Amino acid sequence: MEVLEVARQIEKKIKQSEDARKKLKEYSVKYAETIVAFDKAMAITMAKLQAGRELPLDGTIIKCTTATNLKDYAKPLCEQQQADMLIADAMYKNCVTQIKAILAELNGLQSIYRHLDSTGSL
Numbered sequence: 001m002e003v004l005e006v007a008r009q010i011e012k013k014i015k016q017s018e019d020a021r022k023k024l025k026e027y028s029v030k031y032a033e034t035i036v037a038f039d040k041a042m043a044i045t046m047a048k049l050q051a052g053r054e055l056p057l058d059g060t061i062i063k064c065t066t067a068t069n070l071k072d073y074a075k076p077l078c079e080q081q082q083a084d085m086l087i088a089d090a091m092y093k094n095c096v097t098q099i100k101a102i103l104a105e106l107n108g109l110q111s112i113y114r115h116l117d118s119t120g121s122l
Helices: 003-050 067-077 079-118
Strands: 055-057 060-062
Touching (some): 003 067, 003 079, 060 067, 067 079
């Protein structure tokens, strides 16, 4: 492998790492926002159910009569917020995995560069 090509690949991996870190920040903010939205939707829905309101769910009317089941009844009513939260979580975790892969590739390229340097191929 040519030294200049290794150096170019190292620079490319560094740029990929920088871009991925920016995406990670965006995904972490999005994940936090979706957690807040889900928690808020759950709180509002639980308050409505506790107050005796009947809420529709897929053509069925949901009414909760006991406080012990309140969360179980509220959760399906907030399915969109929960889905958004799970998607944001998956995107965040995927980005973390990508960063780890990029850093592993960068580490390998740096090892090749050091080997070429130690053999006088530079």
